Amino acid sequence: MKSVGFIGWRGIVGSVLLQRMIKKNDFNKIKVTFFTTSQFNKYFPLNIKNINKTLHNAYDIEQLLLLDIIITCQGSEYTNKIYYKLRQKGWQGYWLDAASNLRTDDNTIIVLDPVNLDLIKEKIDIGIKTFVGGNCTVSLMLMALGGLFKKNLIDWIFVSTYQAISGAGAKYIKELLLQTNFLHENITDIIHSNKFNILEVEKIITLLLNNKEFPQQYSTIPLVNNVIPWIDKQINNGQTKEEWKGQFETNKILNNKNIIPIDGICVRVPTLRAHSQSFMVKLNKDLSIKNIEDIIQSHNKWVKIIPNDYIYTTKYLTPCAVNRTLNIPVGRIKKLNIEKNCFSMFTVGDQLLWGAAEPLRRMLKLLI
Numbered sequence: 591m592k593s594v595g596f597i598g599w600r601g602i603v604g605s606v607l608l609q610r611m612i613k614k615n616d617f618n619k620i621k622v623t624f625f626t627t628s629q630f631n632k633y634f635p636l637n638i639k640n641i642n643k644t645l646h647n648a649y650d651i652e653q654l655l656l657l658d659i660i661i662t663c664q665g666s667e668y669t670n671k672i673y674y675k676l677r678q679k680g681w682q683g684y685w686l687d688a689a690s691n692l693r694t695d696d697n698t699i700i701v702l703d704p705v706n707l708d709l710i711k712e713k714i715d716i717g718i719k720t721f722v723g724g725n726c727t728v729s730l731m732l733m734a735l736g737g738l739f740k741k742n743l744i745d746w747i748f749v750s751t752y753q754a755i756s757g758a759g760a761k762y763i764k765e766l767l768l769q770t771n772f773l774h775e776n777i778t779d780i781i782h783s784n785k786f787n788i789l790e791v792e793k794i795i796t797l798l799l800n801n802k803e804f805p806q807q808y809s810t811i812p813l814v815n816n817v818i819p820w821i822d823k824q825i826n827n828g829q830t831k832e833e834w835k836g837q838f839e840t841n842k843i844l845n846n847k848n849i850i851p852i853d854g855i856c857v858r859v860p861t862l863r864a865h866s867q868s869f870m871v872k873l874n875k876d877l878s879i880k881n882i883e884d885i886i887q888s889h890n891k892w893v894k895i896i897p898n899d900y901i902y903t904t905k906y907l908t909p910c911a912v913n914r915t916l917n918i919p920v921g922r923i924k925k926l927n928i929e930k931n932c933f934s935m936f937t938v939g940d941q942l943l944w945g946a947a948e949p950l951r952r953m954l955k956l957l958i
């Protein structure tokens with residue numbers, strides 16, 4: 591039985607991974623040790639059969655060296671501190687990571703097995719030991735468009751994302767909820783009064799958003815009643831880092847020698863969990879809508895074509911419809927007036943499952 595160290599199980603990605611592993615009975619197949627960077631004198635809080643509840647120090651290099659596999663959802667800072675020290679000491683174990691900093695390293699593979707299982711197996715065989723989960727929107731896009739990529743039908747992609755607040759981490763979810771609550775507390779009487787006037791309420795909300803009591807510990811602008819067309823830091827070509835990842839990570843996952851151009855605008859919206867994305871895709875041939883749908887549908891069992899009508903779209907193609915599921919609905923597929931080989935498409939996916947925890951869980955399963 592492989593000995594596995596689990597770091598970052600308390601965070602938002604780690605706790606989704608933990609839930610999935612419990613649900614799929616993965617802990618029966620490994621000898622797991624839970625680590626912490628802060629809860630040293632505490633015990634692992636859940637009851638899982640046959641696990642040792644003592645929490646170990648995640649900075650204890652000697653203890654980490656004893657492990658066959660380390661799976662971490664702790665974040666880039668932890669990875670930077672520990673990963674290179676372990677490798678310098680000759681540690682030969684497998685390192686599985688949710689953080690982004692090792693994705694650009696030549697000796698790592700970005701894992702998304704429904705899309706790149708053959709590549710993963712090939713790299714395991716030649717001794718690659720570091721496997722990293724991909725960016726959430728990239729993984730969700732590949733789950734949706736995998737069939738078209740596999741058949742080499744894509745010339746380029748432009749994407750506009752609608753990314754949930756969970757992508758920014760637990761503290762931003764809390765801030766959004768505190769902001770919502772602040773507005774609610776201050777307008778409840780007005781909403782329920784007989785003198786309700788929508789323009790008056792809107793004016794009050796605008797004033798509240800600028801009130802110095804408005805909860806804003808982490809965000810510099812309101813998260814509620816807002817969309818923010820900027821995610822992550824600026825890079826020197828006008829893109830944000832999040833937008834840059836689209837082309838880099840997609841082509842790395844697909845192991846492409848000829849780079850497929852991908853660009854777009856990444857936008858934070860005040861939904862909680864699932865990400866949405868709107869695409870313009872240029873194909874290298876003129877395929878019918880039926881053809882495009884068949885190719886997309888046949889790629890994996892999670893992708894679901896949603897008919898391009900109001901009822902199906904509003905029922906199945908929204909964040910509320912996919913939260914906490916592995917479904918990847920794909921809809922609004924239509925040819926564009928702009929160019930005959932271009933089509934539009936909208937997709938939604940749970941960014942904590944296929945976007946973060948699930949590819950890592952499946953990679954761990956592959957190794958054990």
Ligand code: NAP
Pocket residue numbers: 597598599600601602603604625626627628629648663664665666688689690724725726756757758759760941942945946
């Ligand atoms: P997070 O929720 O901020 O958790 C990270 C760590 O913070 C936890 O493991 C925990 O470590 C510590 N922590 C401190 N106070 C906590 C509290 N009150 N509740 C829970 N944990 C607390 O981080 P994350 O969003 O899961 O991201 C982890 C990594 O995955 C990052 O590198 C991120 O970039 C990457 N990632 C995130 C997403 C996403 O959607 N959020 C998607 C893909 C990849 P200790 O137990 O050791 O204190």
